[in-house]
Amino acid sequence: MLEKILLLLSLSLSVAEELCKPGVGEAYKVRFSIKTALGDQAYPWNKNEMFLFRAALAFAMRDFTNGEEFGVSDIHPCNETQRVSFWFVVTRPNTMDLVDKGTVEMAIKKSRNRINGAFLLTDKTLEFDGIYPTLAAPVSPDTPPWLIVFGVVMGAVSVGIIALLVYPLVQRKLKKNMDADDEDSDEETGVKTAENGANDGIYNSTFSDDERFTQM
């Protein structure tokens, strides 16, 4: 039993070594920049993290191919460096046939966010060499915000102009009405003062006759 397991392991290892050749065939290179992304909270890279990677990638393959039972053992990494970068290939479940680059790429693109999330990284810090992240479409709201600000400013200015132009006209009209009222009261008082004033001076009687004539 033990011998069989050992044989299988060595076989798979050698097969993996043959399958996964950097820069050749269906292999992809991946780079982790954990310290850049997380700073003090960076976790160290070890075999467990590698296991997580293989599991995440197996998930991505399953998700994309809709059910094909990819497992952790179908992801074969090699040439690991202290950069934390390595190459990997994907084989079909239970076989040694390599999955072509295109399929792997599309699977990764589909589940990119999930893979990033598993490692607390981003598109920039978890880099798949050759797979470019889909660009986020810039947010374009229905009404451009600048028109709103323009509307507010111009509205205030227009109201101001109209107010400044109309206010003196309104004031003038009010004043005219007030003046008309004042004139009525003024006439009465004016007559009174004339009478009062006439008492102060020397009253010339010759003119009083004239007034009677002019009234006609």
Place this chain on the structure above:
Amino acid sequence: MGKDAGPEERPKWDNKAQYLLTCIGFAVGIGNVWRFPYLCQIYGGGAFLIPYLIALVFEGLPLLFLELAVGQRLRKGSVGVWKTINPVIGGVGIACLIVSFLVGVFYNTILAWVLWYFFHSFQEPLPWSTCPLNESRIDYNLECKKSTPVNYFWYRETLNITPDIEISGSVEWGMVICLASAWCIVYICFIKGIDSVGKAVYVTSTFPYLVLTIFLIRALTLPGATDGLLYLFTPDWQTLTNPRVWLDASTQIFFSLSVAFGGLISFSSYNEEKNNCERDAVLVGVINSATSIYASIPIFSILGFKATTAFNACKDENILALTNYFEFSDQNITLQNYDYWYEYLNTTYPEKFQSLSLRECDLQKLLKQSVSGTGLAFIVFTEAVISMPGSQVWAVLFFVMLFSLGLSSMFGNIEGVLAPLNELKLLPRWMPKELISAVICLISFLVALLFTLSSGNYWVEVFNGYVGSVPLLIIALFEIIGVIYFRGMKTFSDDIYIMTGRRPNIFWKACWMVISPLLLLVVFVAYVIVQAQTRPTYQAWNPDYEKFPETEEKLYPDWVFAIIILLCVVPVISIPLVALYQLLRGRFRKSSVGMELNPYDNDAFVTDTQEQKTQRA
């Protein structure tokens, strides 16, 4: 109360502060923020202050004092003042009118651009921080990728600029409504003449100082600020031997103080006669220069910050390339030990290192990238603002500050148009001043629609370079000659004695009679020579240029060159024309006096009254 109403009551300032704030606002404009720091930078930093201050004392202050004194004493706008001194030089006022109008038209277009950026600063993220996607949505827009998002937003989304001044393109509607807003705001401030302007300047003249102080505090705390400041103020005494420096210092002072527009004469004519205009002139001149120096501190701190950010970004790029190539552990090479690793790897693996073709990261080179004018405000500054936390706030503050600075200068331009128009009695008397202001703003807006074409930016450069330069020098020269030689130094000294209580001292007299006219003449001649040496060119934004994103240098076509000549000549042509007209009229009148068969005309009295007139004036 209009100037033509009833018993000719002239509008008055509510208080002295309004008058001073208006004059300071007129003098302090956008140029203080985006022209002076640039000159300081290219002309050896702290050393530039020497020619600048010398020019201020011997050229700027005398001219300023002259204009304020003349306006306050003769109590008329720019046309009335010169007519009163001597009808022969009445043309100077008309020249002021034309120059003020033309400068007002293109200056407000710059304010329209500032408004556009202000409106767009209320977005998250700022629209000039990222590139838009191209049609296939796979990649970014090509023009934006090759240059920068900030350049793209300015040249493409704001101006939609054509590659050549001859290709006019179409009217940009976004820009038209910004231009309309700018003119409406100018109108509302000018609606009641100086009654409303006097109130508006409480805000527009003081707000920029508040914002500059806020920026100063913010900018000094940014990383890299000290590099920028050191670069700005480190004096390079060698530059003082270059005559170009002295020329630029003199022209900068002259244009910065906004003399020869006629606006200052109008503003001071609304003062009471017994006002110390000598102190006012010195105050305005000194505050103008102090503002320039004060503004250059935050500007250069921010430029230093921008250079440092670009420098660190360049280093980060190289670090990533090196880490990836040599498979070092992440963050082994940092910004701090970058230099050590750079040298080490270069010496240990030279071939591999060269194959990487890393970018050369040089902080001094980045600091040297000097920009002035619209490039400073709309490209360099907006890029710096993106990297500052709370970008929207800083962008909004900055553009409101620019708008206030420009608006208070526009008041002077509009006054320089309205006051002469009223005095020339070209307008019917029944028109209220609100209607006159509205008509002027409307006509200016329609003319400025030229600048909303796709090639508009090139035209603004044409106007800026030629209307706002040579004609002003000529007008200023004639102003000094008019006052000192037509009015006479003695009469003018008496005027000042009446107004301030003491005669001008030997310094002022020496400046007015000899130094300032000489300086102006030298500046004018040197300016013309420098301009005439080379065929004028402009920088065009051409995406098809092979060295894009660099701007392509193109020659102005002949018809544009003809327009440039017109722009320099038309404003000042009125000076000789009016002089000629007055001389001929005077001679004509002398010869026709005998021909008048007016039975009541007693020749003996005709000459008397003429003498009396000249004595009174």
